[in-house]
Amino acid sequence: MSNSTRDIEGLIDLMARLPGLGPRSARRAVLHLIKKRGMLMTPLAEAMQHVAATARECVSCGNIGTSDICDICADPRRATGEICVVEDVADLWAMERGQVFKGRYHVLGGTLSALDAVGPDDLRIPKLVDRVRDEGVREVILALNATVDGQTTAHYIADELEGRGVTVTSLAQGVPIGGELDYLDDGTISAALKARKSF
Known part of the structure; x- marks a missing residue:
């Protein structure tokens, strides 16, 4: 060369x-x-x-922005008592495109994976439990991808939050098995969010 x-x-x-x-x-x-x-x-x-x-990671939710607290976490109107849990920032942005969810988010930074040696402490699961305790959260919406690792992570989080006085729901119709949020259209995400069910 x-x-x-x-x-x-x-x-x-x-x-x-x-x-x-x-x-x-x-x-x-x-x-x-x-x-x-x-x-x-x-x-x-x-x-x-x-x-x-x-660029930096929001210290509260894990979103990407240019300050320590992202615009969503800083907005008092988003303090609805609802936290939507997603795998990564691309999923958060996909949810925001739908303009349906008005609460706050929590970015895990991935999913549990025995194959890749990713455990709960490698993700932001302990931080989620702290937020549920400290922020008066009433509902945690698990908007994780419909993959094996995504569903394993969802079950783990539901178990961790059991007995903490919080309702745990998951996205319902519209999200196909094996589908990833970042590839879904806004209408599908909106329908899935509105039709969420107890986990």
């Missing part, structure tokens, strides 16, 4: 590591960015640098 293309190939290799992009897609994306460098590449690089310096 010549020195003249080493930096470009390095950028392609980095882009290829992104979810949904392989080497060919990354190459096309980089070539497009280079062609549109003034209109697209330079602003993108500046935005990425800014987000890299300012």
Whole structure:
């Protein structure tokens, strides 16, 4: 590889590591960015640098924002006594797109997995139990993906919250077995949230 293309190939290799992009897609994306460098590449690089310096995890729920407490947790109107538990931030954002849920969230950071040696303390489950105790939570909605690990995690959380005076529900119709929230349309998420049932 010549020195003249080493930096470009390095950028392609980095882009290829992104979810949904392989080497060919990354190459096309980089070539497009280079062609549109003034209109697209330079602003993108500046935005990425800014987000890299300012993005942080909300200390309360685990959402991503630019302050220690995210906008959802800081909004007093969202203190409804309901917490919606999701696996990751992409799922939280998917729920927000539906504009149906008006409470607060709790991002676990994954699911329990014996295969990957992920236990309760590797996730934000203890923090969830603390929030239920400290925030006057009346209902915990388990909006976890309908996968084996997602359902195992849901059962574990339900067991942990048993006897704590909180109703535990889960999303109902509309979420297919094996489905992931981030890939569902807003109407499906809205219907599933409205039709939640006791867990």
